Amino acid sequence: MSEPCDILLTADLLLAQDDARNVVEDAAVAVVGRRIAAVGPAERLDEAFSPARRLDLGRALLMPGLVNAHTHASMTMFRGLADDLPLMQWLQEAVFPVERRLTREAVRTGALIACAEMIRTGTTCFLDGYILTDEVLAAADEAGLRAVVGEGLFAFPTPAAASAEEAMERVRARQAALAGRRRLRQCVLPHSIYATTPEILRKAFDLARELGVPLALHLAESAGETAQVLAAHGARPVEFLRREGLLGPRPEGMDGGKADGPDLLLAHCVDLTPEEIALLAASGARVAHCPESNAKLASGFAHVAALRAAGVCVALGTDGAASNNDLNMFGEMNSAALQAKGRARDSQALSAQDVLDMATRGSAEAVGWPELGRLEAGGPADLVALDLSRPNLMPLHDPVAQVVYAATGHEVRLTMCAGRVLYEDGRFTTLDMDDLSRRARELAAWVRGNGAGAR
Numbered sequence: 001m002s003e004p005c006d007i008l009l010t011a012d013l014l015l016a017q018d019d020a021r022n023v024v025e026d027a028a029v030a031v032v033g034r035r036i037a038a039v040g041p042a043e044r045l046d047e048a049f050s051p052a053r054r055l056d057l058g059r060a061l062l063m064p065g066l067v068n069a070h071t072h073a074s075m076t077m078f079r080g081l082a083d084d085l086p087l088m089q090w091l092q093e094a095v096f097p098v099e100r101r102l103t104r105e106a107v108r109t110g111a112l113i114a115c116a117e118m119i120r121t122g123t124t125c126f127l128d129g130y131i132l133t134d135e136v137l138a139a140a141d142e143a144g145l146r147a148v149v150g151e152g153l154f155a156f157p158t159p160a161a162a163s164a165e166e167a168m169e170r171v172r173a174r175q176a177a178l179a180g181r182r183r184l185r186q187c188v189l190p191h192s193i194y195a196t197t198p199e200i201l202r203k204a205f206d207l208a209r210e211l212g213v214p215l216a217l218h219l220a221e222s223a224g225e226t227a228q229v230l231a232a233h234g235a236r237p238v239e240f241l242r243r244e245g246l247l248g249p250r251p252e253g254m255d256g257g258k259a260d261g262p263d264l265l266l267a268h269c270v271d272l273t274p275e276e277i278a279l280l281a282a283s284g285a286r287v288a289h290c291p292e293s294n295a296k297l298a299s300g301f302a303h304v305a306a307l308r309a310a311g312v313c314v315a316l317g318t319d320g321a322a323s324n325n326d327l328n329m330f331g332e333m334n335s336a337a338l339q340a341k342g343r344a345r346d347s348q349a350l351s352a353q354d355v356l357d358m359a360t361r362g363s364a365e366a367v368g369w370p371e372l373g374r375l376e377a378g379g380p381a382d383l384v385a386l387d388l389s390r391p392n393l394m395p396l397h398d399p400v401a402q403v404v405y406a407a408t409g410h411e412v413r414l415t416m417c418a419g420r421v422l423y424e425d426g427r428f429t430t431l432d433m434d435d436l437s438r439r440a441r442e443l444a445a446w447v448r449g450n451g452a453g454a455r
């Protein structure tokens with residue numbers, strides 16, 4: 001007697017990314033509602049389930065949807081606008097003049113473009129930081145993706161809020177509104193040490209603890225930031241966090257450290273000393289590594305191998321499209337692996353499996369959603385399928401190496417989030433791409449008319 005299921009997917013190969021890192025040949029996944037009912041050999045699942053819909057993908061590889069642990073989705077509006085500038089000049093001359101005039105429509109359209117790109121390249125969950133983020137949540141909702149959205153907190157007024165305190169009140173109010181939402185969550189996101197104040201950071205820490213959500217910020221992105229924080233506060237960024245009581249260490253054996261503070265997710269962490277790496281490891285802080293943004297803005301190469309060796313949970317993120325210039329986690333995996341090897345002058349510094357773990361399980365843990373990033377019975381049905389008949393994926397010796405070193409992301413032929421197919425063989429099911437393309441052109445004209453692009 002077979003059980004009903006909504007969708008049964010079959011494919012030549014499956015990377016479960018479960019605790020055993022199982023690789024299944026002639027595999028199947030049974031989906032019931034938003035969850036995976038079973039993962040295993042197609043022969044067994046074929047007998048066990050009678051599906052309402054079958055998706056026989058053939059020469060394809062099924063794997064968990066990727067989790068982008070650090071991005072600014074709406075910044076697709078700046079993609080290709082002002083490249084090849086130093087970080088602070090880029091922010092002050094190209095980005096901030098437009099961001100001072102941001103509108104809800106611009107934030108929404110930018111985020112929708114990002115969602116389309118993420119769906120197309122196999123990302124099913126992203127952690128986002130921006131302002132007017134109700135629009136980012138609405139875009140993720142419309143697109144069918146999962147999102148952990150942080151309203152940016154700054155020491156200066158923004159089009160979203162006159163003060164960080166006002167923005168924090170909105171975050172507090174929004175938490176109740178998100179209570180019933182399965183795909184949408186939030187974090188507390190003070191932009192950085194240099195764009196806030198110690199008081200804002202302490203209030204943000206308390207708010208994240210009160211709401212039980214992660215606290216995310218940019219930290220130690222470049223030597224320039226370190227110099228700025230040293231001049232303003234007399235301490236390097238990590239030491240500053242420790243001094244202000246914003247960093248652990250947590251009590252022995254305490255998982256997640258809920259008792260003494262929120263989970264901390266630090267983006268970048270490029271400019272760290274060995275002592276600071278040890279402090280981060282002892283504190284339980286997670287790091288969102290953004291290799292392409294760090295390279296493009298010439299911030300440097302984060303010492304990912306050392307962070308991981310010290311026991312830090314390292315996640316992977318693309319950062320915004322203005323500093324990358326894409327939101328493609330396949331490219332990011334490739335860059336992460338190559339940069340780590342180059343920086344350590346050791347080809348074994350970061351393996352393909354290590355990088356895939358960062359982009360799936362590591363990012364999932366870092367954004368506070370640890371059931372994501374793996375394909376397991378009972379878990380969320382967030383998965384992607386790569387077309388293995390593409391020439392760049394032939395022949396196939398090692399599927400993990402193929403995913404990290406050979407795939408570009410554009411081999412994705414199916415993206416599913418929470419049991420819903422969002423993309424299948426060239427067709428988006430939730431987004432009208434003709435309409436989005438028209439809105440993107442209008443957005444570009446608006447951005448250029450509002451101060452950006454003058455170089």
Ligand SMILES: [Zn+2]
Pocket residue numbers: 070071072218267319320
């Ligand atoms: Zn960022």
